Amino acid sequence: MSKPYDASMARRNRIRKDIFARRIMKGLTVLAGLLVPLMLLALYLRARPILEAQPLTELLTSRVWRPLKGDYGFFPFMMGTFWVTSVGMVIAVPPSILTAIYLAEYARPRIRALISPLIDLLAGIPSVVYGVWGMLTVVPFIEKVAAPLLKRWLGVVPLFNSENPTGYSVLAGGIVLAVMVFPIIIAVAEEVLSAVPQGLREASSALGATRWQTVRHVVLQRAAPGVVAAVVLGFSRAFGETMAVLMVVGNVIQTPHSILDAAYPLTALIANNYGEMMSIPLYDAALLGAALILLLVVLIFNIGSRLVLIRLIRR
Amino acid sequence: MNKYKIEELFFEWLMLLSTVIVLGSLILILGTVLWRGLPALDLAMLTQIPKGGYYLGEEGGILNAIVGSLCLAGGATLLALIISLPIALYLQVYATRSRLIELIRLSLDVLWGVPSIIYGAFGFTLMILLGMRASLLGGIIALALLELPIMTRGMDEAIAMVPADLKESSYALGATRFEMAIGVMIRQALPGLLTATLLAFGRGIGDAASVLFTAGYTDRLPDSLFGPAASLPLAVFFQLGTPFPAVQQRAYASALVLTLIILAISLLSRRLAGGLTKHIIR
Structure with missing residues (x-):
């Protein structure tokens, strides 16, 4: 004997299912929101031994890295990261922004539809493939062409002179990083530029401005904070990039003084040594301290630029 | 002039x-x-696992890394999908325009920018907490965390494209929000959801820094969730690190295999985005 169909029961079940689903979804959502604080907490707890053993200022300014003797100075590694990232950004920013302007303001829709997927593809290439490219193309190019030329013509400036006989250098890391952040800066900057109201461009043209004048004085003026945010996002991506940089910068523990010197960025320090010396507790803590510094810097840059972008692109 | x-x-x-x-x-x-x-690149590379002396330039292939990578990225994508889809639906269906939602979106965007080495370090910390060793499961967890923001934000945006009329029509017919989400939104946004999934898969399969400590490396095919697993990006990295030109050649071939997989995924997602429109009401 089957039970008679009970409409109110069926409705109650459906509503119960709805409430149940909502609870689970909300739980997962809140959990995802807690991931950033959780990461910070986990890294902080693991890095605490080193922060207790040595004052932070000493960790950040000491140049001596001898884990076996208990000397953990991050300074050379921080300078390595700083040099490689800065060189990368100097190379990446002008072409990225000009390409973004071209795509947003000049290119016809058909051309844009052709170019945009290719730029997405560039963003999808794995970092080890960038690293392989860097080792096969960029490093030999610097060793055989760029370094001799720079030394010959600009050798008086210390920035362009070095004893480093190989192409594995800050410049190699910078070039690889630049190509890696192209697609990020272009995508964000293009979105920001496209969000500038059309009326502003029309008003500018009506006043007799050329296209470039409109871009320069009207569009860029309005989109400036967003373009800066795009650059900052690119910077923070470059800051945390590991494998590709690791493969081309030479990994010599020193403070670089020239773009042709080898360097040893923070990310490479973590990747090369982690898991290896777990028996020395302070060493482990020091490496996670490096990860914590990295995460803090990236978080600050990311949150800042995202807040700017939310204000600019809100529909 | x-x-x-x-x-x-x-x-x-x-x-x-x-x-x-x-x-x-x-x-x-x-x-x-x-x-x-x-x-x-030859057939042996794609169909054999490394034999004795492989890293000195002798016989063998990188099948262990190809299968390992597919397992790692496949498992991670599945795990990320189970977590991402409910989050994306929650953001779009249950809670629209609240302060919490803005905060969650911001936090997902910020997570997207966190370097993969940090996911590796965090994943490793989690594994130590749980008493796990470098394993397929560990790699899957780290990669799933890495893929989570990419997939969730992609799905969030795909679902946002569903016209509000359809949503309101199904409410008017008496559907609960959950029924509307499953029956209307997922179906309408299917191509976008798949594109987001494939994008995350591509990111996962190419990432090296997050699996470096969490998945380990082995010359055998992965046979258990709790044993180590090889991966293509690390195969490239390790083979390049040997001093033998013959092995370095294989690193280039491995990089080519990885690149071809990424290209195939990118083409596939383009095809899917255009197709699969049978159930879509415009």
Whole structure:
């Protein structure tokens, strides 16, 4: 004997299912929101031994890295990261922004539809493939062409002179990083530029401005904070990039003084040594301290630029 | 020609030059990997696991890394999918325009920018907490965390494209929000959801820094969730690290295999985005 169909029961079940689903979804959502604080907490707890053993200022300014003797100075590694990232950004920013302007303001829709997927593809290439490219193309190019030329013509400036006989250098890391952040800066900057109201461009043209004048004085003026945010996002991506940089910068523990010197960025320090010396507790803590510094810097840059972008692109 | 016209032309050329530089670097990368990888690529590389003396230049292949990578990225994508889809639906269906939601979106965007080495370090910390060793499961967890923000934000945006009329019509017919989400939104947004999933898969399969400590490396095929697993990016990295040219050649070939997989995923997601529109109401 089957039970008679009970409409109110069926409705109650459906509503119960709805409430149940909502609870689970909300739980997962809140959990995802807690991931950033959780990461910070986990890294902080693991890095605490080193922060207790040595004052932070000493960790950040000491140049001596001898884990076996208990000397953990991050300074050379921080300078390595700083040099490689800065060189990368100097190379990446002008072409990225000009390409973004071209795509947003000049290119016809058909051309844009052709170019945009290719730029997405560039963003999808794995970092080890960038690293392989860097080792096969960029490093030999610097060793055989760029370094001799720079030394010959600009050798008086210390920035362009070095004893480093190989192409594995800050410049190699910078070039690889630049190509890696192209697609990020272009995508964000293009979105920001496209969000500038059309009326502003029309008003500018009506006043007799050329296209470039409109871009320069009207569009860029309005989109400036967003373009800066795009650059900052690119910077923070470059800051945390590991494998590709690791493969081309030479990994010599020193403070670089020239773009042709080898360097040893923070990310490479973590990747090369982690898991290896777990028996020395302070060493482990020091490496996670490096990860914590990295995460803090990236978080600050990311949150800042995202807040700017939310204000600019809100529909 | 007047001053303004020259200025206009100058910047137009500069922009074209920049675009050529950007696209040229893409061609240069693909060309380099193809040119150096293709000569070293043969069937044995794709169908065999490393044999004794492989890293000295003797017989064997990288099947362990290919299968390992597919397992790692496949498992991670599945795990990320189970978590991401409910989050994306929650953001779009249950809670629209609240302070919490803005905060969650911001936090997902910020997570997207967290470097993969940090996911590796965090994943490893979690594993120590749980008493796990470097294993397939560990790698899957780290990669799933890495894929989570990419997938969730992609799905969030795909679902946001569903017209509000459809949503309201199904409410008017008496559907609960959950029924509307499952029956209308997922179906309508299917191509976008798949694109987001494939994008995350591609990111997962190419990432090296997050699996470096969490998944380990082995010359055998992965046989258990709790044993170590090889991966293609690390195969490239380790083979490049040997001093033997024959092994380095294989690193280039491995990089080519990885690049081809990424290209295939990218093409597939383009096809899917265009197709699968049978159930879509416009």
